[in-house]
Amino acid sequence: xxxxxxxRIGHRPERDKRITTHVALTARAFGASRIYLSNPDSRVIKxxxxxVDKFGGDFSIESxxxxxxxxxxxxxxxxxxxxFGLPIDTKVEDIITEGRDILFIVGAEKVPAWxxxxxDYNIAIGNQPHSEVAALAIAMNxxxxxSYNTExxxxxxxxxxxxxxxMKDSS
Ligand code: SAM
Numbered sequence: 001x002x003x004x005x006x007x008r009i010g011h012r013p014e015r016d017k018r019i020t021t022h023v024a025l026t027a028r029a030f031g032a033s034r035i036y037l038s039n040p041d042s043r044v045i046k047x048x049x050x051x052v053d054k055f056g057g058d059f060s061i062e063s064x065x066x067x068x069x070x071x072x073x074x075x076x077x078x079x080x081x082x083x084f085g086l087p088i089d090t091k092v093e094d095i096i097t098e099g100r101d102i103l104f105i106v107g108a109e110k111v112p113a114w115x116x117x118x119x120d121y122n123i124a125i126g127n128q129p130h131s132e133v134a135a136l137a138i139a140m141n142x143x144x145x146x147s148y149n150t151e152x153x154x155x156x157x158x159x160x161x162x163x164x165x166x167m168k169d170s171s
Contacts (some may be wrong), residue, residue, distance in 0.1 A: 003101040004144065005076060006035040006136065009067045009115065010108035013041045022133045023106060024048045028059040030140040031147035032104075035060075038067035056154025071118050076103035078119045079143075081135040082111065085122035092142050095121060104139060106132040 006027040011020045021044050024035045028051070037044060040063035048061045064070050071078060077100040095102070098120075105115055116122055125135045140147060155171035 003076070004032045004140070005074075005101075005103045006032050007038070007067055007070055007103055007105045008035060008108070008132070009038045009105060009111060011037055011039045011041060011044075012108060013039060013043075016108050017041060017043055019131070019133060020044050020108070021047045023136060024061055025051060026133050026137050027104075027140075028052065028057060029148055029150075030137060031144055031150050032140070033058060033060070034062065036067065036070050037061060037063045038065070038070075039063070040065075054154060054156045056152035056157075057150075068114055068118070071103065071105065071115070074103050076101045077121075078103050078105060079121045079123055079139065080105040080111075080115050080119035081125065081132070081139055082107070082116070082122050083124050083127055083129050084116075085124040087127070088123050088125055088139060088142055091121060091123055095123075095143060102143065104136060106136055108132070 008020055008023050020037065025048065027035050045061050052059050077098055079095065079102050081104060105119060123139065125138045155169065157168050159166040159168055
């Protein structure tokens, strides 16, 4: 899988801790290598780093005071996920044909106009409001099919079961 990264903008520490953690865990589980978090939140960083430590993988979380600089200095293809964008199914082939690594941008509250302007693609997963977690998961699945089956080679791994919880601990 080629590299992909996620920029999570507008994180509000007082109310977005859980959903931003889920954005980061979804990014990791679906194969991204890094998430940038605008507005530092040590609780989110700690939760995500604990998962990486236990379940493995090469995934980093970085906070940035300047998300616009992250986006404008990135050489990745920028795909902004927004309910106002073009339907993903009309653009998947174009994005894949570009053959470039991707920086996904997802918001929290209303995103600033520069995100629309700076992005190579403004893409909707349906044109109804829902969630950054759902949008990211579906976009990554469309662009990196099957990436959620990546092997992470961590200390802990799940042994799939039809009936109960089981994990292997190789630490
Ligand atoms: N009203 C907000 C706005 O103006 O963007 C919606 C915020 S929504 C709770 C948070 C984020 O979820 C958005 O910034 C976007 O990244 C993502 N999102 C929500 N619905 C989406 C959709 N239908 N397609 C793509 N992304 C979506």
